[in-house]
Amino acid sequence: MQIIVTGHGNFASGIESTIKLLAGSINGVKYIDFTGDMNEKDLAEKYQKLLSTEEKTLFFCDLVGGTPYKQAVVASADKERTVAVVAGCNVGSLLELGLNSSALQAKSISEVATTFVETSKNNTKVFKHVVQNEQVDEDGI
Numbered sequence: 001m002q003i004i005v006t007g008h009g010n011f012a013s014g015i016e017s018t019i020k021l022l023a024g025s026i027n028g029v030k031y032i033d034f035t036g037d038m039n040e041k042d043l044a045e046k047y048q049k050l051l052s053t054e055e056k057t058l059f060f061c062d063l064v065g066g067t068p069y070k071q072a073v074v075a076s077a078d079k080e081r082t083v084a085v086v087a088g089c090n091v092g093s094l095l096e097l098g099l100n101s102s103a104l105q106a107k108s109i110s111e112v113a114t115t116f117v118e119t120s121k122n123n124t125k126v127f128k129h130v131v132q133n134e135q136v137d138e139d140g141i
Helices: 011-023 040-050 067-076 091-099 109-122
Strands: 002-008 029-034 057-061 083-087
Touching (some): 002 091, 011 091, 083 109
Parallel strands (some): 002 029
């Protein structure tokens, strides 16, 4: 299985930098930036090169509806059994699933995509400060 991380600007290479810092590299993960000097055709060609095999592929896009997402959807046409597209996921989900990719091999690409999104949701949290009342024992301790 391969995962293609893609997005606007240096989104993909930024994610790659983070992954390398935290875990080294993850087998099967490719990173494609959509930079200002590219057009939709350039991006589509990069996608097609990576989709030349029948390998299961998951696109991890930055935003729903953006050019990288739309081109991934176009590239996945007629390949719903082998290609899935997700957007808005996070580094935690990429680390968790990428480092455990062998466990995902038996799943369909649709199940992998659903797992990826659910893992992203589970890794998204709000930190809340809790004020604790300090209790002093009767003897002052």
